[in-house]
Amino acid sequence: MDSGNLAWLITASALVLLMTPGVAFFYGGLVKAKSVVSMMMMSFGSMGLIGVLWIIYGFNMSAVPEGNVWAFAGNPFSDLGLGSLGSDDLVGALFGATFAIITVALISGAIADRAKFGAWMIFAGIWATVVYFPVAAWVWGGGWILNLGTSLGFTAEVIDYAGGTAVHINAGAAALALALVLGKRIGFQKGIQKPHNVPLVLLGASLLWFGWFGFNGGAEGLGALGTEDSVVGLIVINTLGATAAAIIGWLIVEKLKDGKATSVGAASGAVSGLVAITPACANLTPGWALLLGVVTGAVCALAIELKWKLGYDDSLDVVGIHLVGGLIGTVYLGFFATETGLFLGGGWEQLIVQVIAAVGVLVYSFVVAFIIGFAIQKTIGFRVKNEDELAGVDTSVHGEEGYLIDERV
Template sequence: MEFELDTGNTAWLITASSLVLLMTPGLAFFYGGMVRGKSVLNMMMMSFASMGVAGLIWVVYGYGLAFGPDIAGFIGNPAGLVGLTIDNAASPTTAMGIPGLVFAGFQATFAIITVALISGAIADRVKFGTWIVFSAIWVTVVYAPLAHWVWGGGMFGADGWLASALSLPIDFAGGTVVHINAGAAALALALVIGKRKGFGTEAMRPHNLPFVMLGAALLWFGWFGFNAGSELAADGTAGRAWVNTLVATSVAMLAWMVTEKFRDGAATSLGAASGVVAGLVAITPAAGTVDSWGAIVIGLVAGVLCSLAVGLKYKFGYDDSLDVVGVHLVGGLVGTILIGFFATNGRYDSFYFEGSLNGLFYGGGVTQLLTQIVAALVAVVYSFVLTYIIGLALKATLGWRVSEEAEVSGIDLAVHGETAYENSGSTITEVR
């Protein structure tokens, strides 16, 4: 196919890419505010390190693994970005007039934030060097293959086994690839690394709630690029994704606060910010393929269920420090599965999912619902098992935990040699 540049689509995707990249510093504020003052820099550095590691790997070989020519339905050719030119006809975005390099950059921002999301589950207690090594391995053997299955023409694509058996699974902007993937990985690492000292017996309150709310605001802003940009065109479906991102998130925030009010007696700023993220997570896979009523229901269910799910760590005894499992895994599952009820692909078609079906409530029967459930379960199992193995290997070699003294006194000074606040100093120094 001969390439013809579409300046409108290209300008929109460059803008969307910039918005999505901003989400990772936004996540740094969100997570940084939620931890205690003695570890805020370490928490924020984990997000920034993800930008460096995943950004480099994506250009060197990650894009090829995810979107390069298919190899046995499992992975792409790692040389996929090599030789990718402005007008390369092999790019998935050729038909939309978007240069392949622009699409590669857009997808790089997804890989970056997915890695960063995992860090919230292991706050306050891990070696920074081990986190960097984990990030490099994980984006290579977990993120890239799953992205290839769903978006890169792999086993979940139009010619894959799932489409042949049921229908084409819908993941408009990353319900399985980003959020279920990160949430399952977060659970695996939390189990491998173990609990923070004092978990369940002492208060570990957020040290800076304005940071949390600022981070949520930046995430919401950037998420419009995340979801509307995933249409890969400046068209009506992108507009639908934008509106759905607004309304689902609004409803989820309200639902979380109402649930919190009934459960705890007060609607909190932390709850409002968490509700925002829960709504954003849940609408991500469905953003361009449900109507406004579907988006409202998805936001409502996510706001209630995620607010309840964040308490499961105390019941089951795993230390998911900043509720990555309760928000991203549960929210990702909510959005991915509810597509099977609310998908309206006959009205809001998308580039990726032309072979999918309407949901149960829109005359499509149960086929798409079953497809979404299978895709979600495969993503959970693959991410959890591979991450658990990676986590164990790093535990046995580099080690995950900082010393107990460093964890208690303050990981910022011990690992990074600095503190966020003048009155939070420590005399502990540890190998970085």
């Protein structure tokens, strides 16, 4: 890897790592004041635990053995602690670690205000091991999703440039499972709470958008950057355009539905657009990326209402934004991917493989997350006691308060 590619990949890794504190700020601002420490700690816990597991064995699992596309994952014991990798490969491992960390952190928003930190950490470690690491191998590491088209005799292969399936559908499906396992918050109803700190929400969304240029553009540092095959320009303009359009789409729906366009809506719209463009950033022209953004923003603004109609308590709308947005971005490629999309010169093949990949990851992640969460709940308990929930999980779980006011001052 030349010095320019290497420098960009290190920079992109730092940008993606910053996204997890961005998630912490975004989620932290959305919860009530007496839950902000707990909410942010679940993201920082993910940084600590998943970072360690990735180095010990997660990276080894993230690629299947060559020639065995149907393998579940790579051998976790093949290079424990990454002691035999060269310098360039270690930078690639760093980049992959940041994706694993944020994927786990995203799930936590569904169980805000009512989860034990220790139980969350156990879930995070097991889920990363049996779901994220193998799914990363399926999507990017030579596994069945990467080779699905060939296996079906198609000319089209699954497109997931930066993680529509592996990150967002994966995390969104697990979030839905945990929301069902932990049940509803006390007093669950529409308007149960307002974000306690809107500036934190906007700060978090801004950090996410900033970091997402590394999230989507970082893979170009693995070799194509600076060559005639590089699509980094297309990736970054699409990351801007789809996100900007999603803000507009969300705010229009919000204004029509509720009579007001809110700053939290703008931040949520931005995140939905970032989610949708993730798998598609390298395979859409900018105009089609704009359409994807505005459609996703509008649909996700409606999708977050599903929890009230269906009765599952996804506290911070991980399902409505990440699962729905990830599905839209992944399936949209079946219609509008450059040259291979159904409406742009291709046939049905691209759409078929996109749908199979999306559904496969969704079902696997949901089922396994539900089993893990249910087992934890029935053994050590995943949900805090009702009195602790009412008092606030910050003090009951962490012995801290997000805002300590000294009345003597």
